[in-house]
Every structure is written in structure tokens, then in C-alpha cells.
Amino acid sequence: xxxxxxxxxxxxxxxxxxxxxxxxxxxxxxxxxxxxxxxxxxxxxxxxxxxxxxxxxxxxxxxxxxxxxxxxxxxxxxxxxxxxxxxxxxxxxxxxxxxxxx
Numbered sequence: 001x002x003x004x005x006x007x008x009x010x011x012x013x014x015x016x017x018x019x020x021x022x023x024x025x026x027x028x029x030x031x032x033x034x035x036x037x038x039x040x041x042x043x044x045x046x047x048x049x050x051x052x053x054x055x056x057x058x059x060x061x062x063x064x065x066x067x068x069x070x071x072x073x074x075x076x077x078x079x080x081x082x083x084x085x086x087x088x089x090x091x092x093x094x095x096x097x098x099x100x101x102x
Contacts, residue, residue, distance in 0.1 A: 016042065017042045017043055017044035017054055018040045018041045019036060019044065020043075020046060021046070022047075023045055023046065023047040026043075026045045037055040037056055041057075042054045042055065042060070
């Protein structure tokens with residue numbers, strides 16, 4: 001498991017909703033819900049105690065989908081590659097070709 005996968009698992013372990021909101025209450029107190037999602041962490045919103053969605057901050061979302069870890073450019077991508085330092089054998093065997101009948 002690379003560092004990014006490990007970060008994702010850590011995030012998911014910590015991402016359990018901190019509070020549970022009924023949809024009607026969430027609508028009425030949306031500003032509070034929004035603030036708590038940013039300051040306290042994920043907030044679970046349910047409808048009839050069955051269906052649910054979780055509100056999370058943008059920073060948590062970016063970590064979850066990995067965009068916060070994506071390289072800014074191609075050079076950064078290669079510098080951060082897990083393959084950095086691996087020796088590659090780029091020598092090719094001499095290929096004489098093959099005989100074919102036409």
C-alpha cells in the first residue's frame with residue numbers, strides 16, 4: 001500500500017459522521033450544519049431514518065478523492081512516482097527478423 005492509499009484509509013477511519021441530522025432539521029439549520037461539517041467533521045443527514053447522505057468539508061472531499069495529492073505538473077508527477085530510483089533495463093535484444101512466405 002502506498003502513502004496515498006494509507007492516507008485514504010486513515011481519512012475514512014476518521015470520517016465517521018460526528019452528528020446525525022433529520023433532513024427537515026438540516027434544511028432549517030443549514031448554516032449550522034455547514035459550519036459543523038467544516039469545523040467538526042462529517043455530518044450525517046437522514047430522511048425517515050433510512051436514506052442518508054454525509055456532508056463533508058471541501059478539504060475532506062479533496063483528500064477522499066485524491067485530488068489534493070495529484071501533481072501540479074508532469075515534472076512533479078515523475079518526481080513523486082513510486083517508481084523513482086528503480087533501475088530499468090532498456091537494452092533490446094538484437095532481432096534478426098523472421099522468414100515469412102508470401
